[in-house]
Amino acid sequence: MSTIAQPCTTLSSLQKNQRGIIRHCNADGLLKQKLISMGFVPGVEILMVRNAPLRDPIEISLQNYLVTLRRNEARLIEVLAL
Amino acid sequence: MISVAFAGQPNCGKSTIFTLLSGVNQHIANYPGVTVDKKSASLKYEGETFQLVDLPGTYSFSTYSMEERVAKRFLLDEGTDIIVNIVDASNLKRSLYLTFQLLELGKPLVVVLNMMDVAKRRGAHIDTEKLSSLLGARVVCAIGAKGIGRNDILQAILAASHETVKNTEPFESGPFTPEAFKIDYSVLEPHIAAIETLFHEQTPFSRRWLAIKALEGDDVVLEKTGVPKDTIAPHVQDAEAKGDSDVDQIIAGIRYDLAARIYGACVTEKSGQSDLFTARMDRVILNPWLAFPILGLVIVLIYQLSIVSGYKLTDYSWPLLAAVKNQVIAWLPAPQFIDVPLLTDFGIWMTNSVLALLNYLPIFLILFALIAILEDVGYMPRMAFILDRIFKRYGLHGQSTLPLVLGGAFVGGCAVPGIMATKGIADERAQLATILTVPYMNCLAKVPFYTLLLGAFFEGHMSQMMFYISTVTLFIALIIARLLTSVFLKNRETAPFVMELPAYHLPTLKGVVLKAFQRVWLYIKKVMTIVVAVAVVLFVLLQYPGVPAEKMAGFRERADAELKKFTDISEKTAYHDVLDPPEKIYTLINAYDGYRAKRMQAKSGAATAAVDAAFKTTYPDLFPILRGEDSDAKKLNRAIRNLSTVNKQIQVAIKNEKITNSFLGSLGRILEPVTRFSGFDWRVNVAFLSSFAARESAVATLGAIYEKGKTDISPEAALAEDGAYTPVHAAVMLIFMLLTPPCIASMVVVKLQTGSYRWMLFAIFFPVTMGIILSALFFFLAIQFGWTGVETMRGFYLVVVLIAVLTGLLSPKKSDSHQSLPLL
Numbered sequence: 042m043s044t045i046a047q048p049c050t051t052l053s054s055l056q057k058n059q060r061g062i063i064r065h066c067n068a069d070g071l072l073k074q075k076l077i078s079m080g081f082v083p084g085v086e087i088l089m090v091r092n093a094p095l096r097d098p099i100e101i102s103l104q105n106y107l108v109t110l111r112r113n114e115a116r117l118i119e120v121l122a123l
Numbered sequence: 124m125i126s127v128a129f130a131g132q133p134n135c136g137k138s139t140i141f142t143l144l145s146g147v148n149q150h151i152a153n154y155p156g157v158t159v160d161k162k163s164a165s166l167k168y169e170g171e172t173f174q175l176v177d178l179p180g181t182y183s184f185s186t187y188s189m190e191e192r193v194a195k196r197f198l199l200d201e202g203t204d205i206i207v208n209i210v211d212a213s214n215l216k217r218s219l220y221l222t223f224q225l226l227e228l229g230k231p232l233v234v235v236l237n238m239m240d241v242a243k244r245r246g247a248h249i250d251t252e253k254l255s256s257l258l259g260a261r262v263v264c265a266i267g268a269k270g271i272g273r274n275d276i277l278q279a280i281l282a283a284s285h286e287t288v289k290n291t292e293p294f295e296s297g298p299f300t301p302e303a304f305k306i307d308y309s310v311l312e313p314h315i316a317a318i319e320t321l322f323h324e325q326t327p328f329s330r331r332w333l334a335i336k337a338l339e340g341d342d343v344v345l346e347k348t349g350v351p352k353d354t355i356a357p358h359v360q361d362a363e364a365k366g367d368s369d370v371d372q373i374i375a376g377i378r379y380d381l382a383a384r385i386y387g388a389c390v391t392e393k394s395g396q397s398d399l400f401t402a403r404m405d406r407v408i409l410n411p412w413l414a415f416p417i418l419g420l421v422i423v424l425i426y427q428l429s430i431v432s433g434y435k436l437t438d439y440s441w442p443l444l445a446a447v448k449n450q451v452i453a454w455l456p457a458p459q460f461i462d463v464p465l466l467t468d469f470g471i472w473m474t475n476s477v478l479a480l481l482n483y484l485p486i487f488l489i490l491f492a493l494i495a496i497l498e499d500v501g502y503m504p505r506m507a508f509i510l511d512r513i514f515k516r517y518g519l520h521g522q523s524t525l526p527l528v529l530g531g532a533f534v535g536g537c538a539v540p541g542i543m544a545t546k547g548i549a550d551e552r553a554q555l556a557t558i559l560t561v562p563y564m565n566c567l568a569k570v571p572f573y574t575l576l577l578g579a580f581f582e583g584h585m586s587q588m589m590f591y592i593s594t595v596t597l598f599i600a601l602i603i604a605r606l607l608t609s610v611f612l613k614n615r616e617t618a619p620f621v622m623e624l625p626a627y628h629l630p631t632l633k634g635v636v637l638k639a640f641q642r643v644w645l646y647i648k649k650v651m652t653i654v655v656a657v658a659v660v661l662f663v664l665l666q667y668p669g670v671p672a673e674k675m676a677g678f679r680e681r682a683d684a685e686l687k688k689f690t691d692i693s694e695k696t697a698y699h700d701v702l703d704p705p706e707k708i709y710t711l712i713n714a715y716d717g718y719r720a721k722r723m724q725a726k727s728g729a730a731t732a733a734v735d736a737a738f739k740t741t742y743p744d745l746f747p748i749l750r751g752e753d754s755d756a757k758k759l760n761r762a763i764r765n766l767s768t769v770n771k772q773i774q775v776a777i778k779n780e781k782i783t784n785s786f787l788g789s790l791g792r793i794l795e796p797v798t799r800f801s802g803f804d805w806r807v808n809v810a811f812l813s814s815f816a817a818r819e820s821a822v823a824t825l826g827a828i829y830e831k832g833k834t835d836i837s838p839e840a841a842l843a844e845d846g847a848y849t850p851v852h853a854a855v856m857l858i859f860m861l862l863t864p865p866c867i868a869s870m871v872v873v874k875l876q877t878g879s880y881r882w883m884l885f886a887i888f889f890p891v892t893m894g895i896i897l898s899a900l901f902f903f904l905a906i907q908f909g910w911t912g913v914e915t916m917r918g919f920y921l922v923v924v925l926i927a928v929l930t931g932l933l934s935p936k937k938s939d940s941h942q943s944l945p946l947l
Contacts, residue, residue: 066372071616071619072621074183074371075182075618076619076621077183078182080220082375082376083368083372091409092411093508094409094411097511098508098521104216104217106217107623108621109504109624110619110622
């Protein structure tokens with residue numbers, strides 16, 4: 042049985058079809074800019090859509106559209122699991 | 124003239140709208156110093172001239188990506204009168220993030236809500252009037268893919284332009300509404316106001332925008348305005364302390380918050396049916412079990428349609444090109460027996476060089492159209508999503524898949540479209556690595572060379588050898604990519620992988636065709652010129668200093684003796700007068716060769732009759748000899764056949780002598796001390812050197828050198844008979860050929876895509892050096908252990924595969940964690 046992510050966790054540990062709310066973005070530099078301009082800002086609700094066939098990268102839905110990012114990038118985004 | 128800049132986020136359909144307005148007369152260039160396409164067009168509408176510029180697609184103006192830097196620099200340097208913001212109506216909330224920043228620039232803005240049909244299908248209704256009044260900008264609706272909205276957009280631009288004419292002063296406020304659009308940045312406001320006072324010079328854009336950018340630490344803006352970063356630093360520290368976050372996140376949070384409020388006020392959504400189609404498609408296309416088979420199918424389909432059927436299409440286009448060639452030859456002065464005029468030699472050489480490349484146009488056209496379809500549909504980023512994990516291990520990117528496939532993942536692709544397809548790769552390091560590895564894939568034109576060597580030396584092992592040749596290249600490319608990214612490109616910027624998976628769109632025929640033709644045209648324009656220049660150089664290198672006088676005298680003596688034999692016979696015939704001046708005999712030789720060639724091509728009785736009739740009118744007096752109509756003519760026909768054969772033999776001998784003696788021949792000999800470790804003598808060197816202009820000519824040159832006047836045997840047989848080479852030599856030549864870059868055209872495209880001659884030179888010399896070293900190594904090993912040719916190739920194959928697997932297993936350490944900013 043898969044472990045359900047703790048309420049306070051990172052984006053990379055959300056399960057498929059699990060929702061969450063972004064709390065903080067720990068990335069810096071280019072990655073932070075990119076994430077911000079793609080809508081990863083605190084308070085936004087996200088949905089983990091699926092893993093890639095090889096489990097990395099992952100696909101998530103936020104602000105009404107679909108984004109893919111690598112697991113090591115997702116690890117830097119703190120979320121509140123719903 | 125009024126300048127109009129088009130801005131929009133990626134996948135908003137900006138180029139479709141741009142094409143809708145400008146039609147086909149677009150001008151494509153690069154932004155200075157970078158390889159980002161700059162599309163511009165001039166347009167007349169209701170008596171006003173507009174200069175349209177398509178800015179690179181950007182999600183925002185605050186990040187450091189190349190596109191965003193380029194877009195910002197263009198706006199700061201060139202300015203613009205009007206900005207048209209293309210917005211994906213089905214993605215309005217996120218798109219507003221960019222719209223706000225464009226509004227802050229303080230120029231009249233026209234918001235084009237594109238893809239209204241998709242928005243409607245998703246159940247969203249947008250109140251455009253309300254949106255317009257909230258933003259203080261004109262808002263028009265469009266469906267670019269269906270060609271709807273052209274007139275509305277142009278009307279809005281025209282109306283906006285009248286505003287600018289009134290407001291030629293630098294703006295402090297937006298001209299469309301009395302109050303400029305202004306976001307309240309709460310805790311940041313005092314700092315923005317303070318920074319605004321630092322700008323002394325007049326600026327083309329609003330001071331407030333510059334101040335916000337400066338507060339964000341935007342280096343382009345700081346550099347342009349000449350405000351030192353230190354002056355801003357205290358403001359940033361203070362603001363971050365008050366806002367309890369960093370400036371970027373504070374600003375972004377406020378903007379997204381406002382976007383959500385405006386969205387809420389203008390859009391009524393029927394929930395439940397959004398994104399249904401895309402979600403359903405993805406459930407299949409990105410399914411863990413189906414993703415790879417579908418991807419494989421797409422790749423095989425592209426390969427089949429473009430390379431295989433494109434190659435078949437050349438069967439139809441080649442006769443056209445051959446006709447052009449024949450016409451050119453007809454215009455050139457005719458050879459005088461063994462003396463071929465220099466102009467004729469040169470003309471034929473140049474025509475061959477150009478036609479060899481034009482011959483690939485059908486393949487390119489199909490390929491570029493298919494790529495355009497994949498791009499427009501939205502499959503490209505999904506391909507990256509599926510394969511990224513594998514490619515990442517070698518320093519490449521999921522988006523490297525298509526370029527490598529086009530370059531020739533199976534036997535025969537082409538590096539030119541492959542390198543061109545790297546354009547979309549976001550990660551600069553992975554993009555460069557892909558550009559530099561695509562040339563290792565198997566180029567179509569290398570195939571004749573492979574078959575020549577396989578036919579000559581590996582008669583019984585053809586399929587095994589072909590398997591090695593066709594599959595080894597991908598492994599080589601992966602190893603090279605890993606080597607490049609961890610050594611030569613180590614300090615290159617890597618970009619985050621984060622990217623949008625856009626909703627699926629149906630591509631439009633017009634858009635696809637236009638894109639394909641634009642890329643083919645780019646190829647013709649940029650590549651052809653360089654190829655022509657190189658062909659000229661190569662011609663000179665092969666032609667001069669020419670055949671030594673005493674050798675030439677020998678050839679001439681033999682030719683004169685043969686001519687004498689012929690005149691001895693002709694003097695005793697009734698055609699004595701017809702062939703009186705010796706020049707007439709030269710004409711007869713040319714006529715005889717031409718007649719035989721034409722008769723051979725003629726397949727039906729009617730065609731044969733037509734050929735006869737044509738030659739009868741051109742050569743009324745010589746025609747009886749060509750046909751051998753009476754006994755005297757028969758005698759002469761036999762004599763001329765003999766003379767023609769001798770003529771060909773002497774000409775091949777002269778050509779052979781010319782190459783031996785040429786500058787390129789000397790270069791081949793100079794290189795012998797280096798290449799002898801690989802078992803290559805100067806003749807092989809010459810073949811490799813000349814093949815660089817176009818790969819096909821390796822076969823032609825090798826053939827010419829080895830034929831040595833024996834016209835009756837195939838190059839394969841000539842090579843095998845020659846005795847100087849063993850299958851081991853051939854295997855080593857194959858190894859070398861596998862590693863060397865395909866042709867000058869592909870290298871020109873490397874220059875185009877990287878924007879630097881240094882990378883082009885690297886792309887030439889790095890593989891060649893590696894080829895020399897590896898071929899020498901395997902030649903040495905083969906001799907040491909007494910391997911056969913097949914064993915040598917197998918050894919090479921196993922070593923390459925082993926290294927590729929090992930490098931893949933060794934995980935590429937920290938380079939993943941985007942530390943593009945060095946920690947000082």
